[in-house]
Amino acid sequence: MRILSSAPHIKTRRTTKHIMLDVLIALLPATAAGIVYFGWQAAVLIAVSLASAVLTEFVWYLIEHKVWRDGGVVRAWAKQFDYTSLVTGLLLALCLPANIEGWYMPLLGSIFAVGVVKMLFGGTGKNIVNPAIAGRVFLFISFALMTVYPAANFAPIGEQNLDIWWTNTWVSATTSPTGAGDALTTGATQLGNMLGKKPILSNLDLFLGTGVAGCIGETCKLALLIGYVYLCVRGVIKWYLPLLYIGVTGLFAVALEGFNFDYFLPSVLSGGLILGACFMATDYVTTPKSTLGNLIYFTALGLLTAGLRKATGLEVVSFCILLMNFAVFLLDIAIKPRPFGYVRKKKEANK
Amino acid sequence: MIIRPKAFFRGVHPAGHKTPTEQLPPERIPTPAEVAVPLLQHAGKPALPVVEAGQAVKRGECIAVCAGGVSANVHASVAGTVKAIETRPDGRGGEAEYIVITASGEQEDAFLAPLSSPTAEEIMERIREAGIVGMGGAGFPSFIKLAPPVPVDTLILNGAECEPYLTCDDALMRGNCEKIVRGAKYMAKALGVTRILIAVEKNKPQAIARFSETELDVVPLKKQYPMGAEKQLIYCCTGRKVPLGKLPAHTGVIVQNVATAFAVCEAVEEGKPLIERVVTVTGGGIRTPKNLICPVGTPLSLLAEACGGEENAVKLVAGGPMTGAALTGYEAVVTKTTGGFLFLTPAETNTDEPTPCINCAKCASVCPMKLMPMQTEFYTNAKQYENAAKYGGVLACIECGACSYICPARRPLAQAIKTAKEQLRRKP
Numbered sequence: 001m002r003i004l005s006s007a008p009h010i011k012t013r014r015t016t017k018h019i020m021l022d023v024l025i026a027l028l029p030a031t032a033a034g035i036v037y038f039g040w041q042a043a044v045l046i047a048v049s050l051a052s053a054v055l056t057e058f059v060w061y062l063i064e065h066k067v068w069r070d071g072g073v074v075r076a077w078a079k080q081f082d083y084t085s086l087v088t089g090l091l092l093a094l095c096l097p098a099n100i101e102g103w104y105m106p107l108l109g110s111i112f113a114v115g116v117v118k119m120l121f122g123g124t125g126k127n128i129v130n131p132a133i134a135g136r137v138f139l140f141i142s143f144a145l146m147t148v149y150p151a152a153n154f155a156p157i158g159e160q161n162l163d164i165w166w167t168n169t170w171v172s173a174t175t176s177p178t179g180a181g182d183a184l185t186t187g188a189t190q191l192g193n194m195l196g197k198k199p200i201l202s203n204l205d206l207f208l209g210t211g212v213a214g215c216i217g218e219t220c221k222l223a224l225l226i227g228y229v230y231l232c233v234r235g236v237i238k239w240y241l242p243l244l245y246i247g248v249t250g251l252f253a254v255a256l257e258g259f260n261f262d263y264f265l266p267s268v269l270s271g272g273l274i275l276g277a278c279f280m281a282t283d284y285v286t287t288p289k290s291t292l293g294n295l296i297y298f299t300a301l302g303l304l305t306a307g308l309r310k311a312t313g314l315e316v317v318s319f320c321i322l323l324m325n326f327a328v329f330l331l332d333i334a335i336k337p338r339p340f341g342y343v344r345k346k347k348e349a350n351k
Numbered sequence: 352m353i354i355r356p357k358a359f360f361r362g363v364h365p366a367g368h369k370t371p372t373e374q375l376p377p378e379r380i381p382t383p384a385e386v387a388v389p390l391l392q393h394a395g396k397p398a399l400p401v402v403e404a405g406q407a408v409k410r411g412e413c414i415a416v417c418a419g420g421v422s423a424n425v426h427a428s429v430a431g432t433v434k435a436i437e438t439r440p441d442g443r444g445g446e447a448e449y450i451v452i453t454a455s456g457e458q459e460d461a462f463l464a465p466l467s468s469p470t471a472e473e474i475m476e477r478i479r480e481a482g483i484v485g486m487g488g489a490g491f492p493s494f495i496k497l498a499p500p501v502p503v504d505t506l507i508l509n510g511a512e513c514e515p516y517l518t519c520d521d522a523l524m525r526g527n528c529e530k531i532v533r534g535a536k537y538m539a540k541a542l543g544v545t546r547i548l549i550a551v552e553k554n555k556p557q558a559i560a561r562f563s564e565t566e567l568d569v570v571p572l573k574k575q576y577p578m579g580a581e582k583q584l585i586y587c588c589t590g591r592k593v594p595l596g597k598l599p600a601h602t603g604v605i606v607q608n609v610a611t612a613f614a615v616c617e618a619v620e621e622g623k624p625l626i627e628r629v630v631t632v633t634g635g636g637i638r639t640p641k642n643l644i645c646p647v648g649t650p651l652s653l654l655a656e657a658c659g660g661e662e663n664a665v666k667l668v669a670g671g672p673m674t675g676a677a678l679t680g681y682e683a684v685v686t687k688t689t690g691g692f693l694f695l696t697p698a699e700t701n702t703d704e705p706t707p708c709i710n711c712a713k714c715a716s717v718c719p720m721k722l723m724p725m726q727t728e729f730y731t732n733a734k735q736y737e738n739a740a741k742y743g744g745v746l747a748c749i750e751c752g753a754c755s756y757i758c759p760a761r762r763p764l765a766q767a768i769k770t771a772k773e774q775l776r777r778k779p
Contacts, residue, residue: 008752339747
């Protein structure tokens with residue numbers, strides 16, 4: 001018996017699984033840095049998040065296919081498993097505070113992200129918003145614990161940046177003057193920083209994450225950038241899109257501060273901007289299809305992020321991405337393809 | 352002289368798989384005992400048979416004539432007796448009309464009179480009489496293509512052969528460089544143009560070296576699929592873009608395959624009509640891959656036999672792996688446009704089931720026509736063909752298959768595009 005199918009008869013070896021595996025590999029440096037900086041608590045939270053994300057998808061598969069009585073369920077499920085829920089679970093864990101008191105947060109967040117945001121809308125590729133982002137925002141508006149960020153286990157190595165007086169501390173960063181690991185900063189403290197015009201950390205500390213309080217995965221920018229380079233080399237994301245987002249955010253923040261370029265690096269290096277730009281905003285499902293659409297999308301994200309940070313004094317990257325996710329469909333239908341050899345229709349004269 | 356290509360386009364880079372047959376000269380297959388010559392081997396209408404069952408025919412005798420409009424003559428590819436004119440399965444799941452000829456085993460040729468220093472009109476008439484069609488795959492009758500509605504200034508010979516596996520044009524170019532050049536000059540004379548470019552992909556260095564010794568200009572092209580597609584080839588060689596909905600001739604360029612040029616040369620100098628061609632038989636599922644010179648109408652079973660038989664092949668393909676048609680069995684025959692037969696093993700061909708689209712836009716990023724295949728597929732599955740045209744740009748598709756090739760979710764994008772085009776064509 002011959003296999004009959006439409007052309008082409010050969011296909012590239014790369015499948016969805018490979019792409020998702022590449023994303024997981026790209027997240028490894030950030031995960032490792034998170035565990036080093038925040039200790040075993042971070043590792044436990046990441047494990048809880050991954051396990052509950054995969055388990056949620058498995059349970060959904062059982063219910064959807066009504067196969068709980070059949071044998072070989074696990075094998076059938078594993079065959080169609082495409083690692084997307086692992087990516088969701090890991091990303092969600094990486095944007096949570098490393099606080100073991102909130103062990104139930106990755107659990108609830110993963111169930112919400114995978115169960116409601118992804119599977120309820122039809123599974124892989126059908127979700128309207130990024131599951132990890134939606135999970136984070138769900139937790140953020142549900143639990144006060146989401147506003148308490150432990151600082152990293154390392155003291156800042158750079159000098160405090162006394163040149164800039166943060167008038168609007170959107171950064172989830174704070175100094176940890178008494179040494180390693182004991183400082184907790186809360187939203188209230190951030191507000192205090194803002195009002196009291198306290199100095200913030202040096203750019204080097206923001207880049208390395210030393211002494212920075214923040215989510216598990218967002219503090220070490222170096223590790224995130226290694227992941228970004230890996231994604232670009234493997235052709236998973238287009239290299240210019242995260243840079244566009246980050247650049248526009250930085251420049252617009254500079255513009256909002258009256259073109260004081262001292263604000264560029266702190267606003268780029270603080271908060272979840274780099275994690276969001278490289279791993280969250282570039283999620284295939286929730287970005288426009290066309291190149292032009294992507295350019296508009298990432299520029300708008302940058303403007304929105306810098307603008308909302310200035311206006312609210314909070315870390316808003318996840319909210320901005322969530323907002324822009326809803327604009328993707330509009331961008332997709334607004335931009336029509338212009339085929340090779342497209343001739344602009346001439347306006348009919350005098351009519 | 353070697354000319355640098357002028358432009359690039361998006362595309363894919365599938366593995367070549369050309370090594371098994373790359374260095375092999377074309378080998379003549381033993382004369383088949385019976386050939387089944389299809390009446391429709393070209394774009395347009397089937398030719399009209401002018402012979403009857405039982406009639407003796409010589410090799411090269413015209414057995415079916417051009418049906419008017421877009422059509423072409425068909426000639427007997429072996430000397431023998433017409434056994435029947437009948438409808439048979441064509442090996443692609445459909446049926447077609449064939450003139451079946453039983454070979455007598457004698458070498459009786461009835462070629463046309465050779466022409467020495469022919470005029471443009473004589474060349475055109477000869478190309479029409481010899482039933483020459485575009486041998487790259489589409490099979491558009493050459494006498495129509497060489498009479499463009501607008502004046503042209505360039506003739507491009509397409510030796511890109513961007514399809515993986517196939518080496519038939521390469522084999523022809525290595526061995527018959529001079530004949531191809533002379534054929535190109537005849538076509539240029541018929542067209543009234545002086546500029547002739549020969550476009551060859553860089554993975555055929557021997558062919559490039561041979562052509563650069565002749566007086567024609569060679570364009571060594573980047574190895575990329577679909578480099579041999581007409582619009583992309585014109586863009587790369589001359590930097591001109593074919594406007595949507597217009598013919599390539601509107602950019603002043605006519606593209607012809609190298610095998611067509613070879614056939615033109617033989618038709619003019621020897622009076623030999625288009626009755627045989629080089630066919631690559633390759634793939635992991637055939638024991639000894641070869642380039643074979645086959646008379647038109649040779650059954651596939653004979654080709655498989657000449658190549659040692661099949662082994663572990665699960666898929667038969669007529670043509671290249673990117674655009675060729677899957678075959679149901681050995682009913683298929685060699686036609687004027689067959690570049691090759693592939694015997695693909697399970698490891699070589701794709702057997703994965705489609706998974707959900709993850710919207711990665713890789714299909715759009717490789718589309719040489721800058722379309723949106725994922726949009727087309729989405730709207731085609733919803734049976735909204737108008738939207739498929741509006742948001743996917745499906746009508747401009749050249750059906751190269753690059754989108755399906757690259758899709759990590761294994762979605763049948765090219766198939767959806769063909770469906771949408773078919774549905775849109777049916778509507779008034």
